[in-house]
Amino acid sequence: MRFLVCGAAFFALAVAQSAQDGVCPAGEAGCEQAGTPYEVVHEWVQLDYLWDSPAARMEALNSGAFQPEHNTLTGLKLCNPEVAAKCTRDMMFGTVPRWAPGVPGTLNLVVHGKDGKSVLSPWPSREAQDPDDCRKIQYVQSMEIDPSGIMWVVDVGRKYFAKPPASGPDDSCPPKMVLIDIATEQIIQTDVLSQEVAPYASSFLNDIVLDVPRQVAYISDTGGDNSAIVVFDRAGRRFRRFEDDSTRPLPGNQDAKFDIQGTSYPQLPSFGTDGIALAPEGDLLYYCHLGGFNLYSVDTQLLRDFAADTERISARVVNHGRMPSNPDGMAFGADGSLFFGGITTDTLYRWLPATGASISDADATAVSAKDLWWIDTFAWDNRGSLFATTNRLNAWFFPPVPMNFSGADPNFRIVKFPVGTKSYMCAQDGVSC
Numbered sequence: 001m002r003f004l005v006c007g008a009a010f011f012a013l014a015v016a017q018s019a020q021d022g023v024c025p026a027g028e029a030g031c032e033q034a035g036t037p038y039e040v041v042h043e044w045v046q047l048d049y050l051w052d053s054p055a056a057r058m059e060a061l062n063s064g065a066f067q068p069e070h071n072t073l074t075g076l077k078l079c080n081p082e083v084a085a086k087c088t089r090d091m092m093f094g095t096v097p098r099w100a101p102g103v104p105g106t107l108n109l110v111v112h113g114k115d116g117k118s119v120l121s122p123w124p125s126r127e128a129q130d131p132d133d134c135r136k137i138q139y140v141q142s143m144e145i146d147p148s149g150i151m152w153v154v155d156v157g158r159k160y161f162a163k164p165p166a167s168g169p170d171d172s173c174p175p176k177m178v179l180i181d182i183a184t185e186q187i188i189q190t191d192v193l194s195q196e197v198a199p200y201a202s203s204f205l206n207d208i209v210l211d212v213p214r215q216v217a218y219i220s221d222t223g224g225d226n227s228a229i230v231v232f233d234r235a236g237r238r239f240r241r242f243e244d245d246s247t248r249p250l251p252g253n254q255d256a257k258f259d260i261q262g263t264s265y266p267q268l269p270s271f272g273t274d275g276i277a278l279a280p281e282g283d284l285l286y287y288c289h290l291g292g293f294n295l296y297s298v299d300t301q302l303l304r305d306f307a308a309d310t311e312r313i314s315a316r317v318v319n320h321g322r323m324p325s326n327p328d329g330m331a332f333g334a335d336g337s338l339f340f341g342g343i344t345t346d347t348l349y350r351w352l353p354a355t356g357a358s359i360s361d362a363d364a365t366a367v368s369a370k371d372l373w374w375i376d377t378f379a380w381d382n383r384g385s386l387f388a389t390t391n392r393l394n395a396w397f398f399p400p401v402p403m404n405f406s407g408a409d410p411n412f413r414i415v416k417f418p419v420g421t422k423s424y425m426c427a428q429d430g431v432s433c
Helices: 008-014 054-063 309-313 392-396
Strands: 002-005 037-044 075-078 091-096 107-112 118-122 140-145 150-155 178-180 184-190 205-211 216-221 229-232 238-242 275-277 284-289 294-299 318-322 330-332 338-341 347-351 363-367 375-380 385-390 412-418
Touching: 037 118, 037 140, 037 216, 054 392, 075 140, 075 375, 075 385, 091 140, 150 205, 205 275, 216 275, 229 275, 330 375, 338 385
Parallel strands: 140 205, 275 330
Antiparallel strands: 002 037, 037 412, 075 091, 091 107, 107 118, 140 150, 150 178, 178 184, 205 216, 216 229, 229 238, 275 284, 284 294, 294 318, 330 338, 338 347, 347 363, 375 385, 385 412
């Protein structure tokens, strides 16, 4: 494990100093900044899995079942006794999108192989996520773990739509919500979404947050021109979709421009609602666009009222203004802090809405052009630390600079930040963690 330093207190000073001083602006390759320490707990140049034998790995490579360059780390969640009493040992779960063929495990435990290197072990099993069987888990982007030890898994359903094979994207499987008891590794509930809620050929169910007392999940759908928010009522086993101008990429993103690590990415404004975060009180759902800078919130009482129409919900949407950068993931802490990554600034930000401060003035908590290049998904350990995946997705998705899988510089990292708070769920009524 490596310990590095970064932080908000030195952010303004750092941009005025030189790389020779060991401090430099975000965006410069290899740059790190001084301040509060963070820890890189896992890193990979190329993802790999736990195999039964070297021969099994070679067979997967030869058949195309494992194509290493198609494997990227995105989702992350932790389970331990502080997260859920059922988790009697520390467990770290990571997801690998099936954006392209050759992904052996889309939902995994992060473990160490016999050589001590970090690898992925498909969970609950490889058989449970067979890409050729629509009854099984197909593609997991994100999940959430509630205090009772249930993992709420968002199965996107459709596969291979980012880098399709010659036969094209696979839209044959419907999206579904899969609930897994972590202690027993058993699926306890599966609910399939309808075409009306999540179109099978265009939806991209992305991030998820939970209202534990009400057993309601809010999910972002980042799919195409019609990105939206999807609501899942577990008790009623029903879904609804909310979509308006605040969730769709246009018109809000039409003037957005993005430079990441010195390269312009005109493709990003076509991406709408991605990051979502539930306020600790459960009354407001915050959301933002991958391809935009505005932060929005909406009244959850209306969202979970399946009789409320789009017009009524839209009337309660609030635009909180321009964020310092476009995020991918977001997460609230139990203390009311909203954490989000800055894709164009290689920064972890922290904002306290209760202070009345503008979102544009959010504190830069950690900055590193090397380690925090594209902060993706967050996870809480409920011991005072926030974890995040970073994955350089612009290099995987878009030209002109491809991801380098043969170099020495890691592409994928899991980073631990000491932030002094717990998950937003810990502040919900009746929740103890």
